[in-house]
Amino acid sequence: MNTTELAEFLHEQLAADEREPGGWSRARELAEVDAKRGLITLLLDTTHTVCEDPWYTCGAATKEREGERCPDNNRRGHCDCGRDRLVLAGLQLLALPYAERPGYQAEWAPNA
Template sequence: MNDIADFLRARYAEQRALALAASPGPWQPNAEHDEVIAIDGITVAEGFALSGRQLRATVDHLAAHDPTAVIADLDAKLALVADLDAERHAVVEDCWYTCAAATEERDGGETCDESRLGGPCDCGRDARIDRRLEILARPFARHPDHKGEEWAP
């Protein structure tokens, strides 16, 4: 795949480890909306805020991001990264117009043009994938391994 996909997989693994180490989900606010309660009845967090409305919104936000929800979100994102990785380069009936980066093994065909064979992608697949992975990497922009402007879509 590429560096961005590997970066995302590592961040998702870190988040999964945090979610698995937390109190079991699903979480829910208590009746007063001033505490977050785990499925086993244990108080996960107490809400502290400047106003009652903000306190309730904070507690509801925490409850909505319980480990069960986080893991489901991570699974969806990992599936999306895998789906992007599986996207093929353009292979067309007239092999002279097949993408230069296409291979028989991965894409089911390759270009007949010896001067382009094994060259960089010219069908747009790599640019599309990179753009989408860069979008997924945005939430991690402050991570030390994020490549900043290089990964800005």
């Protein structure tokens, strides 16, 4: 599953929420949109586990994302620290209210 695509979908839906107010006050709706955007940023900015000993560093960690602390020989590729699972679960939950909108993918549903 592509978390970048899911995050982009969420951003589009939040933009639609800003344009089409519902039952909340406008201030409340904008606060909701800001909060969801903040959660998306928080999730996507979460880093993989990096330890001094490369054996305990997440296999998906890279210097580009996690910084210079990440060892060069850390190229196992898959996430074994839980970061990717957490990010995906958070994005799936944020997308759930938009399940009836065009562009939503059934595979994004939690536990799909």
